[in-house]
Amino acid sequence: MTLAKQNFAAEVTSIMAKLGVPASALTGGSLTVRSPINGEQIAALSEIDAAGTKAAIEAAHQAFLEWRLVPAPKRGELIRLLGEELRTAKADLGRLVSIEVGKITSEGLGEVQEMIDICDFAVGLSRQLYGLTIATERSEHRMMESWHPLGVTGIISAFNFPVAVWSWNSALALVCGNSTIWKPSEKTPLTAIATQAIFEKAVTRYVADGNKAPANLSTLLIGGRDIGEILVDNPKVPLISATGSTAMGRAVGPRVASRFGRSILELGGNNAAIVCPTADLDLTLRGVAFAAMGTAGQRCTSLRRLFVHDSVYDTLVPRLIKAYGSVSIGNPLEAGTLIGPLIDKGAFDRMQTALEAAKAAGGKVAGGDRVNTDEAADAFYVRPALVEMPAQTGPVVEETFAPILYVIKYSDFDEALALNNDVPQGLSSSIFTNDLREAEAFVSDRGSDCGIANVNIGPSGAEIGGAFGGEKETGGGRESGSDAWKAYMRRATNTVNYGRTLPLAQGVKFDV
Numbered sequence: 247m248t249l250a251k252q253n254f255a256a257e258v259t260s261i262m263a264k265l266g267v268p269a270s271a272l273t274g275g276s277l278t279v280r281s282p283i284n285g286e287q288i289a290a291l292s293e294i295d296a297a298g299t300k301a302a303i304e305a306a307h308q309a310f311l312e313w314r315l316v317p318a319p320k321r322g323e324l325i326r327l328l329g330e331e332l333r334t335a336k337a338d339l340g341r342l343v344s345i346e347v348g349k350i351t352s353e354g355l356g357e358v359q360e361m362i363d364i365c366d367f368a369v370g371l372s373r374q375l376y377g378l379t380i381a382t383e384r385s386e387h388r389m390m391e392s393w394h395p396l397g398v399t400g401i402i403s404a405f406n407f408p409v410a411v412w413s414w415n416s417a418l419a420l421v422c423g424n425s426t427i428w429k430p431s432e433k434t435p436l437t438a439i440a441t442q443a444i445f446e447k448a449v450t451r452y453v454a455d456g457n458k459a460p461a462n463l464s465t466l467l468i469g470g471r472d473i474g475e476i477l478v479d480n481p482k483v484p485l486i487s488a489t490g491s492t493a494m495g496r497a498v499g500p501r502v503a504s505r506f507g508r509s510i511l512e513l514g515g516n517n518a519a520i521v522c523p524t525a526d527l528d529l530t531l532r533g534v535a536f537a538a539m540g541t542a543g544q545r546c547t548s549l550r551r552l553f554v555h556d557s558v559y560d561t562l563v564p565r566l567i568k569a570y571g572s573v574s575i576g577n578p579l580e581a582g583t584l585i586g587p588l589i590d591k592g593a594f595d596r597m598q599t600a601l602e603a604a605k606a607a608g609g610k611v612a613g614g615d616r617v618n619t620d621e622a623a624d625a626f627y628v629r630p631a632l633v634e635m636p637a638q639t640g641p642v643v644e645e646t647f648a649p650i651l652y653v654i655k656y657s658d659f660d661e662a663l664a665l666n667n668d669v670p671q672g673l674s675s676s677i678f679t680n681d682l683r684e685a686e687a688f689v690s691d692r693g694s695d696c697g698i699a700n701v702n703i704g705p706s707g708a709e710i711g712g713a714f715g716g717e718k719e720t721g722g723g724r725e726s727g728s729d730a731w732k733a734y735m736r737r738a739t740n741t742v743n744y745g746r747t748l749p750l751a752q753g754v755k756f757d758v
């Protein structure tokens with residue numbers, strides 16, 4: 247492997263040029279961007295200041311005032327073109343995701359596919375933003391619900407899905423008649439710049455086809471936390487959709503609420519799987535391996551806790567430890583690699599701290615050590631860690647954004663279900679079983695308390711068609727499919743009197 251010798255800066259510059267971003271936009275600024283693959287600096291970007299951010303919000307608001315008047319199916323046409331542009335750019339943008347985040351090739355491409363999928367969904371949605379007609383108690387009256395555009399949608403996204411999360415929010419917000427303004431993670435601004443350039447291509451085609459689109463429909467803000475805070479506090483941004491840590495959500499949620507704004511929070515997960523006596527263990531092994539080790543454990547849906555029934559523990563766990571010991575770790579761009587690097591040293595340090603705490607709590611650790619240091623001293627590759635724990639204590643109840651799987655033996659189904667729910671987070675969960683009663687109980691009202699509960703599938707890798715998000719410290723927001731679009735619109739109840747009298751509701755008399 248020649249990790250240190252890759253010249254990613256040159257490759258990034260050429261991919262960006264293809265997408266229409268000049269080389270001059272990638273150098274000379276204060277925000278340094280590195281590839282986690284080898285630690286190499288790949289760009290130095292200029293950052294926006296407070297005044298620029300305020301002006302951008304005002305411009306986005308003006309864009310909203312115009313865009314809301316465009317019929318929704320026509321707004322959908324822009325998103326259809328965005329989907330086409332993303333299909334054309336899939337290989338380039340997927341490669342950029344891999345270079346900037348360290349995802350393996352199929353996951354970098356998969357992330358772009360997720361963007362394309364949500365565009366397709368949003369195009370159909372643009373003809374389905376419908377409300378109810380409701381029976382009224384008054385004659386010659388009609389009562390109905392209308393869904394109207396809301397305003398500027400602020401999007402704050404994390405490093406691990408640097409572009410898909412923007413698309414879940416933007417594709418929906420734009421067909422709903424909103425403008426969007428995006429503050430990506432400081433760790434992944436390049437993929438954001440590329441995405442913005444792809445969006446601009448779609449707008450250019452849309453306008454060339456004779457459609458009207460205001461300027462500043464989608465705005466990208468490159469900057470730090472202070473820029474995010476300006477978005478969070480500005481009343482001209484009625485909706486903030488923020489993805490990141492629970493600590494971030496704890497800061498954002500109350501600030502948005504204090505100005506009566508709305509927020510969609512998609513925060514930490516501490517996702518579990520229960521392996522029951524009847525589980526298909528081959529399928530379970532694959533499901534657990536992808537969910538726990540995939541993306542180097544850096545999905546908010548990554549599997550972090552595994553409850554294994556004592557009747558299958560000694561069959562499954564040694565097989566898992568073997569898989570952990572042999573999985574290919576290294577350059578994510580090379581075919582055959584399954585585990586790429588952690589995003590940075592901070593992630594590595596937090597992983598080591600959690601493993602120390604697990605040991606102190608009686609955990610037996612396999613893996614977790616740093617590898618490939620000779621080839622890339624400034625990158626952080628780790629062997630995923632499997633930790634057999636005596637109980638759900640210490641770091642097990644916290645989210646550590648790294649490939650650590652805590653394994654706990656159980657003997658009673660209800661005990662496993664209680665353990666699944668007995669953490670502050672509530673994003674995703676799964677059960678491996680062929681017992682109908684267990685499967686149905688898990689997805690029932692007395693089952694998993696998470697926003698996502700799967701059967702014979704790991705907790706990660708959701709499709710865009712379902713609503714995505716979770717309960718408790720995960721923040722309660724829903725993005726992506728199903729009726730998540732409703733959070734991006736305002737609902738009006740309209741009562742229309744088409745008669746010549748004025749009957750009042752509840753029989754009230756008021757004759758003047």
Ligand code: UN1
Pocket residue numbers: 360406407489544545546547705706707708709
């Ligand atoms: C995230 O990790 O922030 O369900 C999102 C999944 C992906 C999205 C993860 N579709 O794993």
